[in-house]
Amino acid sequence: xxxxxxxxxxxxxxxxxxxxxxxxxxxxxxxxxxxxxxxxxxxxxxxxxxxxxxxxxxxxxxxxxxxxxxxxxxxxxxxxxxxxxxxxxxxxxxxxxxxxxxxxxxxxxxxxxxxxxxxxxxxxxxxxxxxxxxxxxxxxxxxxxxxxxxxxxxxxxxxxxxxxxxxxxxxxxxxxxxxxxxxxxxxxxxxxxxxxxxxxxxxxxxxxxxxxxxxxxxxxxxxxxxxxxxxxxxxxxxxxxxxxxxxxx
Numbered sequence: 464x465x466x467x468x469x470x471x472x473x474x475x476x477x478x479x480x481x482x483x484x485x486x487x488x489x490x491x492x493x494x495x496x497x498x499x500x501x502x503x504x505x506x507x508x509x510x511x512x513x514x515x516x517x518x519x520x521x522x523x524x525x526x527x528x529x530x531x532x533x534x535x536x537x538x539x540x541x542x543x544x545x546x547x548x549x550x551x552x553x554x555x556x557x558x559x560x561x562x563x564x565x566x567x568x569x570x571x572x573x574x575x576x577x578x579x580x581x582x583x584x585x586x587x588x589x590x591x592x593x594x595x596x597x598x599x600x601x602x603x604x605x606x607x608x609x610x611x612x613x614x615x616x617x618x619x620x621x622x623x624x625x626x627x628x629x630x631x632x633x634x635x636x637x638x639x640x641x642x643x644x645x646x647x648x649x650x651x652x653x654x655x656x657x658x659x660x661x662x663x664x665x666x667x668x669x670x671x672x673x674x675x676x677x678x679x680x681x682x683x684x685x686x687x688x689x690x691x692x693x694x695x696x697x698x699x700x701x702x703x704x705x706x707x708x709x710x711x712x
Contacts (some may be wrong), residue, residue, distance in 0.1 A: 473493045476599035476675065478666060483600075485609055485663030486592050487615035488606075493553060493592075495621020496652035497559065497585040497625070501525060503623035503645035504563075504579055510642060511573045524576045528583020536587045544667035545595040546660060552588035553657035555581050567643035578646075585653065589616050598668035599675075623648075624627035 504525065505518035532552060538550035559581025566575035593609050600608040631644030637649075 475601035475604060477606070478671065478693050479599040481706035482664060482666075482668055483596055483605060483618040486596050486612050488663075489549065489659045490589055490592055490615040491587050491622075492652045492656035493589055494616040495623040495654065496556060496619075496649040497525075497589065498581065498623030499626065499645045499649050499652070500560070500563070500579065500582045500585075501592065503627060503642070504575075504642070506615035507563075507567055507645075508572060508575055511567070511570050511575065517572060519577060521579055524579040524602055525583040525586070526629075528569070528580035529586035531580070531585075533590065534702045536584070536591045540591060540594075540669060544670045545598065546664040546667045547590070548590050549595065549664065549707045550594060550657050550660040552584045553660065556583075556585040556588070557653035559584070559651055560646050560653055562649065563646035564639070564643045564659060567646060568639055571611060582649065588656075592616075595664075595668045598672040612700060619652075623652075658705070665689075 501522070504521040509515050509518035510690060511517075532555065536548045536552050539551060559578040562578035562581065563575055566572070568580055592612050596608040596612040597605040627645050630648040631641040631642075632646055634644035635641050664670035
C-alpha cells in the first residue's frame with residue numbers, strides 16, 4: 464500500500480525531471496571516469512615503480528582525495544549552489560586525469576599519486592549528486608530520485624573497467640604508452656560530465672529549492688544589558704529581559 468501524499472508538502476518542481484536526467488547522465492560519465500581510474504591505478508603504479516606496495520598507495524590516494532574533496536564540494540554548494548560544486552569537482556578530476564596521462568608517459572610515480580588525489584574528487588561529486596537529486600523532488604519521490612542517481616553511478620562503475628582495452632590501443636596509436644590509455648578515457652569522461660552539468664543544471668537545484676522555501680526566519684539575538692551582560696532568548700542564564708536591558712541586539 465502506498466502512503467497518501469502529504470497535503471502540506473510542496474509539489475514537485477517542473478524542472479525536476481530534466482535536472483534528474485542531467486544528473487544521471489553526469490553520474491554515468493563520472494562513475495565511468497572514477498571506476499576506470501580505480502581499476503587501472505594499482506597496476507599502473509606497480510609497473511611504474513616496480514613495487515607492488517606502491518599499487519596499494521595508489522588506491523589509498525584516491526580515497527584520501529575523495530575525503531578531502533567532499534568537504535570542499537559541500538562548502539561550495541552551500542555558498543554558490545550545486546552547479547558550481549559538481550562542475551568544479553569534475554574539472555578537478557579532469558585535471559587529475561591529465562596529470563595521470565603525463566605521469567604514465569614520463570614514468571613519474573609521485574605525479575601519478577598527486578593526480579590520483581585529484582581524481583578522487585569525482586567520488587565526492589558522485590556522493591553530492593545524490594543530495595542534488597532530492598533538492599526539488601516531492602517528498603514522496605525523493606527516494607526514487609536518489610536511487611536513480613545511485614543506479615546511474617553504478618552503470619558507470621560497471622562500464623569503466625570493461626572499457627580499458629580500447630583506450631590503451633588509442634594511446635599507443637597516438638604515440639603514448641598503453642598504460643596512459645585508461646586515463647585518456649578518464650579525462651574524456653570527466654570533461655563530458657563537467658560540460659553536461661554546466662549546460663544542463665539550470666536552474667541550480669539547491670538555489671531553486673531555497674527560493675521555493677522562502678526567506679529564513681531571523682534568529683533571535685540576545686539583548687545587551689547596560690552592565691555588559693546578555694539576557695534574552697539566547698542567554699541561558701536569563702529567563703527574561705531585566706529592567707536594565709536596552710532592547711538592542
